[in-house]
Amino acid sequence: MLPRGLPQPWGRLCRWSNPFVQFLALTVVTFGVLAPLTCQQFLYSYFYVRRWYLRPMSQEFLKQNQEDGLRALRYFERLRTPNTSERLGNDAFHPWLLITIITVQRHPEFHYVLQVASRFHRLLRECGPPCRRHQILLCNVETDPGSHWDAKLLSSFMSMANHYGGREKAELSPNQFEKEKQDYAYCLEKSLQAYDPEYVLLVEDDAVPEEEIFPVLHHLLQVRFSKAHLQDALYVKLYHPERLQRYINPEPMRILEWLGVGMFLGSLLGFLYAWVSSRSSPSWPVVLFFALYSMLLVELVGRHYFLELRRLAPPLYSIVPATECCTPAMLFSASSAHRALGYLKELHCRPGFAKDTAIYSLLRTKGERAFVVEPNLFRHVGLFSSLRMNGNPKLL
Template identity: 75%
Template sequence: MAAMLLHGGQPWGRLCRWSNPVMQFLALTLVTFGVLVPLTCQQLLHSYFYMRSWYLNPMSHDFLQQNQEEGLSALRYFERLQPPNTSELSASQASPPWLLITIITVERQPEEFHYVLQVASRFHRLLQECGPPCRHHRVVLCNVDTDPSSHQDALLLANFFAVLDRSGSSRRDPHHLLNRFEKEKRDYAYCLEKSLQTYQPEYVLLVEDDAVPKEEIFPVLHHLLQRRFTRPHLRNALYVKLYHPERLQRYINPEPMRILEWVGVGMFWGPLLASVYAWAASRSSLSWAFVLFFALYSMLLVELVGRHYFLELRRLAPPLYNVVPATECCTPAMLFPAPSARRVLGYLKELHCRRGFAKDTALYSLLRSKGEQAFVVEPNLVRHVGMFSSVRISENPKLL
């Protein structure tokens, strides 16, 4: 027996040879998930291997510092910008817009770094760069602060954008009797309703004042609305989300619909990697065991590294963006076709929001109770910069 082991005899010698596929696959798995991926991904915020205890505090500090710099940059942007004259404003409002971008804003704390200025300056610049394809787009501000005159950033933006001011209608709401979640829902419904009544757009994009648009937002929206969303089941959607938190984009989560996508990853990469292995190992045939191993290997790799980072590859071109059934959280950027927006307004009047049933949960609940459909675009078309919530108090915010 000893002689058989020493000389690579049967059965252990054959098993322990490095040319044996079992040993090769075992070594590949150990090296990949025991060494390479942990070392590579320890600073990736949305990876399973993220070293939270090491990097979360300094990364959160750097994010806050960058946010402050971007807020000051946005402030200087509008200070240097020449306000449009009356004739220019009249010309821009001569016809109903195809896409109305309504930025919902409230006065925030000083440490919140001019969130609304960051959002408005980015939209303003992107519209200028977009040119003729965006000539039927318009940006308005919806100021829902209980004291609109105290919102200094909104007063500055009123020189450049039309403003929907809730100061008159909000007096009908007994704010001292409303919980903050119900007030937020009513503010949201007000901005949506006034956007429809005042401008009669074909689409309304409701953007919260801490959701900065990505550079490619308009080319992607044009592609989706003019091509993909011409299909009946998409055209009649109740809403389309343009943002979902990165930390909730994993395959293993409460949203089982992604399991099919995850299996698809294995079905694509399994045969491909197995074919490469068979060629490298000079094997004449492709075993199903090889395909199964590489399918599971690729599925595990994508999940542990982070689905979010692989979704980023879709930014290469607008047709690569994914449109999937909507998930519950959250509402930084929501696109409403005008007919759907009117249905939403009717539905929201029937609901009362509270802790545990905020407006995002309320909107999501309508999909089942009213038999509606909604979708989310992947990857995100806005970047959520708000680490301080206007609804939930956080004195020491973190990125996670």
């Protein structure tokens, strides 16, 4: 007699099929057929077919990026002569959050800094009262500041600081990596001296903020970072490269998250399997299989894509210990910014020890803590590095 409520064909399958055969078939179909076909164009998936899609996707990205740059240029051109409502902030104002955009002239056809500034400009105008104590500072670190035409355009709409008065001053830097560190330190120090903000968000000019950045930032700073174990961090990263967000990576702290995913989904799928097969409860081998199955699926499809589910609400964003690499968007409190400035003056950057590596090294040498927010609150749109020549850029 078949279990009540089960269709006749499914009842026969449950009666005659061995669970081992079922699980083997599920594994083969999932990882041998469905996942490869579904995820072959997922850039951060193990199933991504690089030789087929990387070059055309990179070219399409560059084309779209150029269009976004022209759109950002038109955004500011439409504002024409700025008035008090279009110029954000007041030079004498004591902001709660100062957004400092560090910019240098490179590949002007992409208008990187205009893309970043236009997004911030629009989001602040749409934000209204919750963002009334936010301000933007443009920090121009081009050796010849007058040649940076996009920065000159933006100076009509937001405050601007120039690091250099001419090319001769920049030649004092022994190498490009040390110059980048000195530029970064200058912009951070200028932000503190000129505005005395409670928080400084240092953003590089090729990091475009996500639409939800301000609601998430407000929640993080007002709720999450009021907790004792998160207070007084040296910095908070708001971007980490997607290609480095996998579980199988040098960052061991993600293993606990990975195990948690396996335990949750393994139990859920195990109970679902028990219900479908008319069992009272799943056995531990069944739960173990589905746990391993889930962990493998999440890793191979791409942890990055599962992190996107956290965008549903600000409380779902996670805060985890910071990992090495990359400084497109870094958040400092006033006190931590002063500490970071003191540390940076002690360091000398060079090839192989760029500013992101130098800043991360402070966590070990100075006994500091730092965190990263997941998923990313910024998109890194610049494929052309200001430090390294790259005539044929690709997404990976």
